[in-house]
Amino acid sequence: MAGRFLIQVDLEILLNPAREEIALKTISFLDCVLINVNPTTFSASKGFLQSHFNAFSTYCDVTALEQRHGNIISLLDNGASRVFVTEHQFKAIVKEKLLVDLSRLIIYLDYSCDSSEPVTAAKELNNHIQTLDLPAEIGIAIRDRASQAVIEECAEEVGRIPTCYANLASFTLDQHMKWLEHGHVPIIPATELTIDPARYPQKVPVWLLITNSIRTDRTDGLFPTVVTDEHRICLGLVYSNHESIEEAVKSGRGVYWSRSRNKLWIKGAESGDTQELISIGWDCDADALQFVVRQKGDGFCHLKRPTCFGPYAGMARLQKTLHARKVSAPEGSYTARLFNDPSLLAAKIMEEASELCEARSKADIAAEAADLFYFAMARCTAAGVSVEDIEHNLDLKSLKTSRRAGNAKAQWAEKFGLKDSQENSQANNLSKAIPSQETLKEAASVPKDRNDPAGTIAEYIQMRRFKTAEEEPKTIQTVLQRPSQRSTDDIMNIVNPIIREIRNGGDAAVLKYTHRFEKATSLTSPVMLAPFKQSLMHLPPETIEAIDVSFENIRRFHAAQKDQKALQVETMPGVICSRFSRPIERVGLYVPGGTAVLPSTALMLGIPAMVAGCKRIIMASPPRSDGTITPEIVYVAHKVGAESIVLAGGAQAVAAMAYGTESIAKVDKILGPGNQFVTAGKMIVSNDTTAGVSIDMPAGPSEVLVIADDTANPAFVASDLLSQAEHGVDSQVVLIAVDLSEEQLGSIEKELHEQANALPRVDIVRGAIGHSVTLVVGSIVEAMELSNQYAPEHLILQVKNAEKVVDLVQNAGSVFIGPWTPESVGDYSAGVNHSLPTYGYAKQYSGVNLSSFTKHITSSNLTQEGLRNVSGAVMQLAKVEELEAHRRAVSIRLDHMPKT
Structure with missing residues (x-):
């Protein structure tokens, strides 16, 4: 409704139940409130915004807050649709480059006109506006009577301003119509309005303000009226007139005009399916109304259905289903257990959230998200939280101006391999990086500019950089740590029950989980x-x-x-030891x-x-x-x-x-x-x-370490780093730069940023680069020491004489030598195996190879001479270990040998 009028009210009066003449009910259906905010009422204003955010499009006059820009942003974050600011406040916000959507600002002009000639005054006002050089989306507002006269008499003179608001000390319906004709908005004091004209005959009835704002081209004078519920789901189409609107506002119910009976239709008067009126609005042409209601009983339709267009769908349908099940679920049923056992419900929510994180295909993500929504709504239903409450918070988030850093909480960041914000902050300080080169901490981009809401234009994709000569060894050791994984206990608590069920349930259990996780029903x-x-x-x-x-x-x-x-080896005469593979x-x-x-x-x-x-x-x-x-x-x-x-x-x-x-x-x-x-x-x-059963090796996220010197091609280096970064946000890439200059490092960083932004998985790359590092070292020997300490899954040598450097490799899963050997050839077609130890396990494990599929068996074959030769040592050691049967196994054989 904003754009037709605003109702201005002091917050103290609005919240004071003793002031009945301008109680909340007077303006509750108008959806367009302007409250005055000063330092005393600031906290109360935030509370009012939060509690009435869905009931009103609430504007705030913050001109009394002087230079408190943080308070202005706080009000926007808490749900203020727009704020009225002074010219001085506006200029300061622009100068300080605060992240404020300028279309949500309205400037009260610091302007007064002494001219008695409206045309002259209009030209002066226009000149003043021109000096401000305002963005097109900014609205202006005026307070003084002279300027009101200018707008009223000479609106065309200031027509270039999209919306002009005028604070009217007094108000008439004729004034309202004149302002509407010129596309401007009157600010009407709430004290001028009433819903009880018999008691306050000098005031304007609220319903007249509504009917004065709409028009119709129907011969019967009726207004088409779309009725929606709190979710803005259409319940049906009806018709209204002046009489029905008056009764709706007075009673606070859904009241319309019946064309068939030619009289008032009070919804639910006969059926009991009543409606509580929430707000009245209109469409963009102001020739159709919208009633937002809270429907009671069986529904809106005379066929006892929720809507005239069929049943509810989506979240609204789920909410009604859960409400019904909460009331009627048999004792001991699964649904009853969900509502009565908070621990079970919490476990199911965590389970479904985990499965959603693991899902990959579009169909699987949709199915897992639906499961999560179901149990989340069960939790909300059990606590009396409605979909409207959830949507209230979602809508509120959409209006937030300030932005959080976007880091996960410490316990979750650790489980998913993300370093917490404090650790990242410390690392950034250690790196002595240029201030404009921010370190990315997660895959999701943080908006940096209102013209770049995804944060994909301004955000530079760059690895943190450290010079080893300028850092303590402990610092380098810390930055080379892999992203932490979810705790073992958490994972085991999920996996152990699955293992037990498969072991005991066989085929049926396997099918159950395939149906559940893969949806292959x-x-x-x-x-x-x-x-x-x-x-x-x-x-x-x-x-x-x-x-x-x-x-x-x-x-x-x-x-x-x-x-x-x-x-085969003869270890001593007559003692043959052999080993063979199977x-x-x-x-x-x-x-x-x-x-x-x-x-x-x-x-x-x-x-x-x-x-x-x-x-x-x-x-x-x-x-x-x-x-x-x-x-x-x-x-x-x-x-x-x-x-x-x-x-x-x-x-x-x-x-x-x-x-x-x-x-x-x-x-x-x-x-x-x-x-x-x-x-x-x-x-x-x-x-x-x-x-x-045995296994090949432990596993972790994919990783690569590239060693590059001044012979390396920056494009090759960047492409090798990105080939692993695109695997997942928990992947890690490390560049060890051997004595590279600032210009050479900059070339690699430029290539990395440009190539990353050309990738379809750029958001995943951002996450991986967020915990990846560049180490600048002084020699190839130092580079190899750090590489062996890290023990990478993939080691790429883009250095001169790379073949000779291989002699220094002590720990690595697989090595890629020289400029023409990208890691991807090893992943696919060169011939080496790509199933490799990660997470530092290259210090203990080999990658998969032929011996991974074979076992070695040893054998011993002794002649009589051989047993005589070795018998003394065997029997003595068996005696030391007090294993008499071992000793006798040899001595008995000696007794059976022919005497020489």
């Missing part, structure tokens, strides 16, 4: 058996060729790792999937298993929502001779392969990357002696 079997149908492997020829080329390169490299013959018979290969297409992981795991000669190869990968596996993975499974593909993901797939089910074969070793839940599942089953 059409599946009736948890496994796909070979031979795989050709239709499941339908691929473009170029994709088949790429897979075949990569397949052959990976096969050649791993085949070369085979032991050519058994190792493939692990049954291996389970976990390939992350769902809608993601990861044939590279299937290749890296399946080919060495095939080359090693494993008798049974079982793959596991989460299916898509239609129950199928991506054809690339099926094609690779076919090529490596996999006997089946388990249609499951996460810890449930790991458990199924570890323990076996009615349809899924048990394996002896599980290999493959995955998220924290997959890794936790692998750790749990490997420590369970009843499972009898």
